[in-house]
Amino acid sequence: MDDELVGIVAHELRTPLAAILGYVEELRSGDPGPLTQEQAQFLEIVDRNAARLLGLVDDVVFLEQPSLQVAAVDLSRAAGLEDGDVTVEGDAARLEQLVQSLVSVTEADAVRVESRDGEAVVEVDGTVEPASTARARFQLALARAIATAHNGVVERDGTTFRVHIPFAQEAA
């Protein structure tokens, strides 16, 4: 898809989602009237799924047109660990998503972050091979796209994934 079309499609998808999310927020606030416990619970589900759909729209846009909100990122924190001393220039939310995607597809039980040979390395020790489901393939594609956008790479060795991210991003 060309860039302009991606933008148009994303806009067309986000507008109805904005209406869904907004009206659900109003209903959940109780202003239009009291909700039963079950109605409140169902609306929470609608809200969560609409938010998920919105996230997927953003992800598809990212796959087509990667863009980063770059800042100094503590990679350990992005990887869901305690604060560490490995800092890269990157997009914190996307790097977090990268690690979460790899953890999710491999059902990983350990993540390590270290500095090695002038680059940051995140190692995700999975317990299973990534499934060939659509969801797993999408998450892997997204993980690779996020690494690429950071001038990095994702390497796979069985159930272990290693993400290499250079410390400084070259100016484009």
Add this chain to the structure above:
Amino acid sequence: VTEEAPVVLVADDDPDLRGLVVYRLERAGYRVLEAENGEEALRLAREERPDIAVLDVMMPRLTGVDVLRALRADDETRDTRVILLTAKSQEQDVSAGFGAGADDYVTKPFSPTELQARIAAILARR
């Protein structure tokens, strides 16, 4: 002068989103004017002199940024406060909006409650 509710102009070509903003602001006690395109927004802004206008950027006829520029160029409407509603992908609209004198912007999808809070904050600092 009697104390009256502040007047808010809400301009969006999507009736559902416009209705959402109108609902929230009327609940909050504002008097609300509605426009479904940029031309109507500009006409209402000139005739009714709202305290603040919430303008969708991507509107037919005149965009929200066009309306904002017209308001700022006219001595009569120069002081109308303006919040732009932008799509997430339109970052250039945000810079164009601030360049044209927008007071704030909100990205779609937005929380109606947050929009209400921003309107209140802008009106409070006049």
